[in-house]
Amino acid sequence: MPATTNVYLDELDAFTYQQRLSANGGVVLIPAGAIEQHGPHLPLNVDALLSRRMAGATAEQMDGLVASPITYGYKSQQRSGGGNHLPGTTSLDGAIVTAIARSLTAEFARHGARKLAFINGHFENYQFLYEGVDLALRQLRAEGVENLKVVLLSYWDFVDDITINELYPNGFTGWDLEHGGVLETSLMLHLYPQMVNMDRVEDIAPAQLPNYDVLPVRPELTPASGCLSSAADATADKGEILLKRASTGMASALQKELRNDQR
Secondary structure: OOOOOOEEEEHHHHHHHHHHHHHOOOOEEEEOOOOOOOOOOOOOOOOHHHHHHHHHHHHOOOOOOOOEEEEEEEOOHHHOOOOOOOOOOOOEOHHHHHHHHHHHHHHHHHHHOOEEEEEEEOOOHHHHHHHHHHHHHHHHHHHOOOOOOOOOEOOOOOOOOHHHHHHHHHOOOOOOHHHOOOHHHHHHHHHHHHHOOOOOOOOOOOOOOOOOOOOOOHHHOOOOOOOOOOOOOOOOHHHHHHHHHHHHHHHHHHHHHHOOOOO
């Protein structure tokens, strides 16, 4: 598919969208993000922005269409997002995220889509997206829709060990502590450099958090910046590599699961 073809369905007119959906075999990618603090150097909408662009780069490689992103996400968790107590983070209850995923699955099925993928960009969303899709598929099957298939992906799962070793030469702390760190900051520097203020990056050691959760949350456990690791080593070049390799990996997985699936 030519890279100049617009894959974002909300920027198409309704009739072009219907034509494209019919022509591509009913493939729609649904980005899922959040409004969540990412430290003093990044905007609140990082997860929504990156999930949309990751979905776009993936769709371009497999003739898919990209839906409008799910902008709000499930509550930020202290061990992966700093915590829901931090300023600006605006979250949904799990039941609402589940209901949104369920409704969107049913809506795109109504449009004629039969091959869907949720491209997750917010760590905490995943299980609620899964639940929503599962409930939608049960209902649709009861209504006679048997040929709908849905894949759920989180884009960081497609950053392979070779890339990790290349981009984290001083050691990798794990995805749970990458909140506001090198991954997201590098992608933002590549895609939205005007929205990143590297002068405000706090070069901190990785957060030291317990391997369990306590409620109510103890705010003092989260670094004051809200970031769980340093973004000092982030660069636009790293962001370009991350976008290309993650989207290529997702496109390959989706080609396998959706394009090559004859059921």
